Amino acid sequence: MRDPGRDSGWRRVWDEPLFKTGVGIVGLLAVVGLLLTALNDIGEISFDFMASHWSFLLRYALTSLEATVISFAVGFGLAIPMGLVRAFGPGMIRRGGLARGVASPLYAIVTGYAEVIRGTPALVQIFLIQFWVTSTFQGVPGISLWAGIAALSVNTTGYQTEVFRAGFQSVGQGQIEAAKSIGMRPTQTFASITFPQGLRLITLPLANEWIALFKASSLLWLIAVQELLWGMDYIGTKLNHPIDAFILGSFFYLAILIPLSRAVTFLERVKRIPGLGVAEPQRRALFAARFARLDRV
Amino acid sequence: MIDREKPMVEVRKVRKSFGDLEVLRGIDMQVKKGEVLVIVGPSGSGKSTLLRCINLLIQPDSGDIFLEGVKVNDPDIRPEWVRQQIGMVFQSFNLFTHLTALKNVMLGLTKVKRLDGLEAEKIARYELERVGLADKADAYPAQLSGGQQQRVAIARALALNPKVMLFDEPTSALDPEFIHEVLDVMTKLANEGMTMVVVSHEMGFAKSVADELIFMDNGVIVEVGVPEEVFASPKTDRMRAFIGKILG
Amino acid sequence: MGGEDASTTLEGRPGTRSPPSSRSAGSLRRFDYSRIIKNVAIGFGAAVASLGVFVSLGLVGVYDLPYALSTLNALKLGAANTLTLIGIVIPVGFSAGFTFGWGRTSHRWLTRSISTVYVEFFRSMPPLVLIAFAFLISTAVLLGIPGLADRIGDPNSFAISVSVLALAFHSGAYQAEIVRAGIQSVPTGQREAAEAIGLTKARTLVYVVLPQMFRISLPALSNEFASVIKDTSLLSAVGILDLAYMAQNLSSRLIISRGNIDNIFLVYVEIALIYFVMTFVVSRVLQEVERAFRVPGLEAAQL
Numbered sequence: 001m002r003d004p005g006r007d008s009g010w011r012r013v014w015d016e017p018l019f020k021t022g023v024g025i026v027g028l029l030a031v032v033g034l035l036l037t038a039l040n041d042i043g044e045i046s047f048d049f050m051a052s053h054w055s056f057l058l059r060y061a062l063t064s065l066e067a068t069v070i071s072f073a074v075g076f077g078l079a080i081p082m083g084l085v086r087a088f089g090p091g092m093i094r095r096g097g098l099a100r101g102v103a104s105p106l107y108a109i110v111t112g113y114a115e116v117i118r119g120t121p122a123l124v125q126i127f128l129i130q131f132w133v134t135s136t137f138q139g140v141p142g143i144s145l146w147a148g149i150a151a152l153s154v155n156t157t158g159y160q161t162e163v164f165r166a167g168f169q170s171v172g173q174g175q176i177e178a179a180k181s182i183g184m185r186p187t188q189t190f191a192s193i194t195f196p197q198g199l200r201l202i203t204l205p206l207a208n209e210w211i212a213l214f215k216a217s218s219l220l221w222l223i224a225v226q227e228l229l230w231g232m233d234y235i236g237t238k239l240n241h242p243i244d245a246f247i248l249g250s251f252f253y254l255a256i257l258i259p260l261s262r263a264v265t266f267l268e269r270v271k272r273i274p275g276l277g278v279a280e281p282q283r284r285a286l287f288a289a290r291f292a293r294l295d296r297v
Numbered sequence: 298m299i300d301r302e303k304p305m306v307e308v309r310k311v312r313k314s315f316g317d318l319e320v321l322r323g324i325d326m327q328v329k330k331g332e333v334l335v336i337v338g339p340s341g342s343g344k345s346t347l348l349r350c351i352n353l354l355i356q357p358d359s360g361d362i363f364l365e366g367v368k369v370n371d372p373d374i375r376p377e378w379v380r381q382q383i384g385m386v387f388q389s390f391n392l393f394t395h396l397t398a399l400k401n402v403m404l405g406l407t408k409v410k411r412l413d414g415l416e417a418e419k420i421a422r423y424e425l426e427r428v429g430l431a432d433k434a435d436a437y438p439a440q441l442s443g444g445q446q447q448r449v450a451i452a453r454a455l456a457l458n459p460k461v462m463l464f465d466e467p468t469s470a471l472d473p474e475f476i477h478e479v480l481d482v483m484t485k486l487a488n489e490g491m492t493m494v495v496v497s498h499e500m501g502f503a504k505s506v507a508d509e510l511i512f513m514d515n516g517v518i519v520e521v522g523v524p525e526e527v528f529a530s531p532k533t534d535r536m537r538a539f540i541g542k543i544l545g
Numbered sequence: 546m547g548g549e550d551a552s553t554t555l556e557g558r559p560g561t562r563s564p565p566s567s568r569s570a571g572s573l574r575r576f577d578y579s580r581i582i583k584n585v586a587i588g589f590g591a592a593v594a595s596l597g598v599f600v601s602l603g604l605v606g607v608y609d610l611p612y613a614l615s616t617l618n619a620l621k622l623g624a625a626n627t628l629t630l631i632g633i634v635i636p637v638g639f640s641a642g643f644t645f646g647w648g649r650t651s652h653r654w655l656t657r658s659i660s661t662v663y664v665e666f667f668r669s670m671p672p673l674v675l676i677a678f679a680f681l682i683s684t685a686v687l688l689g690i691p692g693l694a695d696r697i698g699d700p701n702s703f704a705i706s707v708s709v710l711a712l713a714f715h716s717g718a719y720q721a722e723i724v725r726a727g728i729q730s731v732p733t734g735q736r737e738a739a740e741a742i743g744l745t746k747a748r749t750l751v752y753v754v755l756p757q758m759f760r761i762s763l764p765a766l767s768n769e770f771a772s773v774i775k776d777t778s779l780l781s782a783v784g785i786l787d788l789a790y791m792a793q794n795l796s797s798r799l800i801i802s803r804g805n806i807d808n809i810f811l812v813y814v815e816i817a818l819i820y821f822v823m824t825f826v827v828s829r830v831l832q833e834v835e836r837a838f839r840v841p842g843l844e845a846a847q848l
Contacts, residue, residue, distance in 0.1 A: 119825060128813045135806070179393070182380065193395075221677075222673075232677075254669050
């Protein structure tokens with residue numbers, strides 16, 4: 001048949017996953033480009049219009065990013081102690097005595113908070129918090145953005161609490177016993193074993209939460225925050241270019257989210273410590289959990 | 298000689314229940330300095346619980362535990378202080394998955410003994426050398442074989458310079474070809490005069506190394522004696538049945 | 546391992562007579578009706594009790610009970626519309642998800658590429674953007690083509706339907722990834738073993754791959770369904786009178802009529818409770834299904 005030696009070089013290049021992905025992306029861009037050109041030619045969309053308005057949208061995209069980054073950071077700070085309560089509260093309660101007196105109400109409050117946040121739509125939370133913030137701080141300039149950031153923070157705290165709980169809980173009992181056996185105190189055990197291992201286990205869910213939060217930031221449009229979707233809507237309805245607005249806006253969302261999620265997946269794979277977390281066959285099943293959006297929005 | 302008379306570890310009338318299940322029902326035993334004690338018994342007989350009571354990973358319900366004559370299961374004594382002086386090796390190794398072999402050994406030195414990094418590293422490398430794994434210092438646990446992981450775990454315990462070492466079935470999770478390397482390290486330790494309490498069914502090890510053997514069943518000590526004699530002429534039926542089972 | 550795999554395969558084929566030993570294993574039980582009845586009773590009791598607490602709080606004057614009663618009609622309409630939306634979005638989304646998830650594992654590169662593009666696009670776009678622009682663009686296109694609007698009837702309801710579909714496809718992209726992961730996590734050995742005993746490809750799929758995939762992906766799917774319920778609130782943005790719309794509508798009416806502002810919180814508590822009950826019921830039911838079909842060795846990984 002064919003001489004295996006002759007095309008083996010090309011074969012090897014072709015089999016390289018990066019090369020395949022590259023060809024795929026170039027091909028996709030070509031198809032999309034052709035499609036857009038055709039639409040441009042029949043006048044459904046206008047390249048000139050997009051070229052003159054992308055910087056207009058950029059400003060609002062930055063607002064979306066700002067809201068996401070701030071509320072994610074707030075959520076991260078609050079969720080670590082709350083995740084601790086969720087993970088270790090039941091154990092403290094079982095111990096009885098003073099520990100029980102302190103832990104029971106804390107555990108009940110944190111669990112209730114996480115359940116309510118995860119069980120109700122973000123939109124409903126946003127409406128309510130926006131109403132409360134704007135009626136309390138009437139007339140403060142830029143208050144609607146801060147109301148939105150507050151609402152997103154409240155929302156992401158609930159989700160991140162569950163992420164941390166899962167991370168802390170999945171650190172094995174043997175690891176903790178071994179730490180105790182070399183004489184480490186509970187705080188040292190947490191700082192040297194539970195926290196670093198837990199943090200590695202939750203890199204992906206946490207990145208997932210960031211991505212979900214960035215998408216949720218689009219809801220702020222509905223409480224009149226001037227973010228990316230507001231800008232898209234402005235171009236779509238006020239300037240009457242809905243398709244152009246959609247293409248431009250999609251470009252911003254995809255340009256921010258797809259490389260980011262790819263980078264996180266890649267980093268996690270490179271930085272992974274062998275044996276920590278999930279065994280290889282289970283990783284695939286975990287994939288499902290990863291792409292389920294952690295109960296989001 | 299006088300030293301050898303003083304019990305390093307003494308356990309008096311220790312009882313422990315989990316819910317309705319009484320796992321230890323009044324255990325009395327002692328280990329003198331430099332002695333090796335091997336505990337055998339069917340699974341569920343309370344061997345592991347006894348070991349965990351000695352270093353207070355489990356608090357006994359009643360009874361006393363003494364380390365060099367000091368009662369350690371006392372509310373005034375921090376369990377961490379006790380555990381520092383008692384090394385423990387687990388059946389499932391329990392190496393810290395996120396740390397390299399070297400860092401595993403160093404952790405106790407830097408966090409518990411508060412040594413500075415350089416000194417801790419020196420000690421850690423020495424201990425790894427002692428278990429024959431100097432070249433694996435930078436490997437993560439998952440990159441080591443079971444036998445190597447268990448040897449790192451021994452080095453981790455040794456690094457804190459313990460007075461006693463507890464071994465909880467150190468070879469039962471190992472593939473047969475790795476068992477001897479762990480037993481070799483343990484034999485070397487015993488010959489160096491380490492006080493050891495070993496839960497294990499390795500009869501060869503018990504016969505050649507142990508000074509005393511305890512047979513436990515159902516939370517009580519059934520037989521005590523010199524290993525050779527106990528194996529050769531068991532006094533109780535339960536012991537005889539057990540020996541029959543493990544010899545196959 | 547081998548034993549478990551064998552029982553798994555038998556599990557997917559109720560018609561196969563399996564040896565009595567595998568039937569008697571506790572974890573192979575199907576629905577444990579006494580458990581289910583007990584759970585339903587507990588759930589019902591809890592619902593009645595909390596409703597009782599809620600109403601009696603109103604009776605003692607913690608909140609404005611007459612106002613709460615006056616909102617009931619609006620809430621009923623909103624809940625009915627939300628349920629209708631769920632009834633449309635979940636089946637459509639699941640069909641799309643299954644098709645494209647299957648496509649993602651196909652050997653043909655074109656099928657694979659199309660599915661990948663679908664998944665990456667719909668998953669990366671915020672659902673609200675998809676909904677808003679499905680509405681805007683379909684309205685624009687409809688009005689842009691002369692004569693079409695008349696033939697379609699009400700252009701507004703057409704645009705709304707497209708928005709609902711957009712949400713379904715968004716959810717479908719997530720479900721596609723779940724389905725794909727489920728299919729891929731069935732080891733190749735299972736497929737080989739099935740083909741080795743002479744099953745055709747289609748039968749291998751139906752009797753070996755799907756039953757295992759279903760068990761592995763069920764928790765993730767149930768998560769996704771709970772998300773979809775909450776996502777339907779976004780459709781209030783295009784004017785569907787669902788629960789989230791009612792929340793806004795009732796509260797703005799309170800502001801305009803200068804009513805008691807505290808009642809706004811009351812409205813939101815009511816709406817949140819209804820959503821909470823919906824997500825809770827769906828995830829509990831699916832949890833029960835998962836438990837009923839669980840076999841040893843096929844537990845889904847969860848983090």
